[in-house]
Amino acid sequence: MNNSEVLVSLDIGTSKIKVIIGEVMNDSLNIIGVGTANSNGMKKGAIVDIDQTVNSIRNAVEQAERMVGMHIDSVVVGISGNHVELTPCHGIVAVQSENREINNEDIARVIDGAQVMSIPPEREIIDVIPKQFIVDGLDEITDPRGMIGVRLEMEGTVITCSKTVLHNILKCVERANLQVADICLQPLASGSIALSDDEKNLGVALIDIGGGCTTVSVFENDHIAGTRMVALGGDNITKDLSMGLRTSTAEAEEIKKDHGHALYDEAQEDEVFQATIIGSNQKETFNQLQIADIIEARLEEIYAYAEREIRKMGYRELPGGYVLTGGTMKMPGVLELAQDVFQANVRIAIPDYIGVREPQYTAGVGILQFAYRNAKIQGKDLFPSISGEVPQAKPKRAKKQQNHKEETKESKKKESGIANFFKYFFD
Structure with missing residues (x-):
């Protein structure tokens, strides 16, 4: 198993917290580990007790780690609720490479350009979902990489959510000694696998x-x-x-x-x-x-x-x-x-994967599939999510995670993606 092809999803539900480990090979997904724990710090989809939620996340993570014999470093977190808002967006940039071939940098610039809009201070952008790319007037393009063009446009949807809710979720994940690889809108993720x-x-x-x-x-x-x-x-x-x-x-x-x-x-x-x-x-x-x-x-x-x-x-x-x-x-x-x-x-709708053929796992499996495809389109780097061997005893695990945290402190400056984007929450 290649660690660079493994993703981990975290579905924080009101009754259960589910951690699913998936291996991506040739664009196909294999479920290799599942961890579930009773969710004690949640009520009606919202966090009401951070300490209890952190313990529940740790329990689910440990169960999944034991199944694969590896240590989970980062997770893709699902988010949903009435605080989530969808806003149409449009970005336009000039293709800058010498041969006019569209590359990852052009895609990143057009997505950044689409996010330039007035957002209330209590809200935060968590993702931009491209609907279509337009190259020199040619529309309905899903991935323009490698195409030749002068002008690149993107029409999509900006997903925003409440800063308070997001802060609480990220705080729980951080205190469970995990990093946030990406944040994913749960209904979108569920739809990618259920529909x-x-x-x-x-x-x-x-x-x-x-x-x-x-x-x-x-x-x-x-x-x-x-x-x-x-x-x-x-x-x-x-x-x-x-x-x-x-x-x-x-x-x-x-x-x-x-x-x-x-x-x-x-x-x-x-x-x-x-x-x-x-x-x-x-x-x-x-x-x-x-x-x-x-x-x-x-x-x-x-x-x-x-x-x-x-x-x-x-x-x-x-x-x-x-x-x-x-x-x-x-x-x-x-x-x-x-x-x-x-x-x-x-x-x-029931996920058609061995080990998760129950409707309660639809969101967790969907997060893996959607996050991988979305990262591919946007040029995000979500890997690797696991490392090393999982420790046998809890005290050792805590010690190992502390050492791991200290070792990665210097390299955090080089991190890219949403984990770095929201890093100020925990400073």
């Missing part, structure tokens, strides 16, 4: 239902048109079950995973289970039909809120239909309920 090119061209809604929140994104003409977040998710279903069955949240979560069904009409009355009544040692018997009634009501509400956000973005009808993903989509009956609510084409 087909035809769906993105026709117009499609991607609904990612996680633990604490639901991210709704609309894609049209092969590009993201808008993204919104609803503060409802799988955790709300768990809380409803906890109240309805009068049991603890932890036990309600297990019942949801083992016996949950999202469609009341298809639930089985003869599938019974016991739940411990909170405040006592008594156990009471319930059946799947009773909890399906609770689950269906809440999930129907989540779908209705998602539909409302799509309407707010100005979309009444989407020829590509709806694509569902996220951890909550593992439950039986979710697809059939969505078809009843949306009255349109609906499917569930």
Whole structure:
């Protein structure tokens, strides 16, 4: 395994933190390591406790490191939420090389030029996504490198987010002894793996239902048109079950995973289970039909809120239909309920990679794929993300990371890309 071809994604979710290690060979992705940990410092998609979030990130990272036997140095971080804004941008430069051949430097200049715009002081640019390049009036070019031209233009989307939210995320990653190789818009990343090119061209809604929140994104003409977040998710279903069955949240979560069904009409009355009544040692018997009634009501509400956000973005009808993903989509009956609510084409997206064939990993795998392709277009250098052998004991690991930090302190001045761009946050 060549370390220079390995990328690591960090998906900080409300219920789980997921670290996925991917090896890129000949433009194809292989998943070689996965680490998951319970997310303790998050609520409704936002960080509420930095120390707990840092510990959760470390736990997920250590699990992934043990799987590959290597030490993770840097990660590509996914970001989403209502604080994210998409703004159209346009850049234009003259090609400067002697033979008029467009190179990486010209692409970097035109992307920098597109970012020259008025941005409020509380917001930060996290990425620029090119829609198309135009060389001497010839448009719809995806990668102009090697072409001959005099004038290079780029039309794209500038992604900005709240400085406060970004600072908190980067602070957590830094304190977990990791460097930020790049920052990636999570709905864009999920869309790169969950949606087909035809769906993105026709117009499609991607609904990612996680633990604490639901991210709704609309894609049209092969590009993201808008993204919104609803503060409802799988955790709300768990809380409803906890109240309805009068049991603890932890036990309600297990019942949801083992016996949950999202469609009341298809639930089985003869599938019974016991739940411990909170405040006592008594156990009471319930059946799947009773909890399906609770689950269906809440999930129907989540779908209705998602539909409302799509309407707010100005979309009444989407020829590509709806694509569902996220951890909550593992439950039986979710697809059939969505078809009843949306009255349109609906499917569930699952990553087609060994070891991550679950909807909860869509964002993490998507971050790897999207970050690699985007870095290739923009000429960013994301490698290497791992180094050396992973230490056996935690104290040694901490010591090794400290030594590694001291060794790289001098070379930090030479770093390029987004890690250096946001470095002032931690000075």
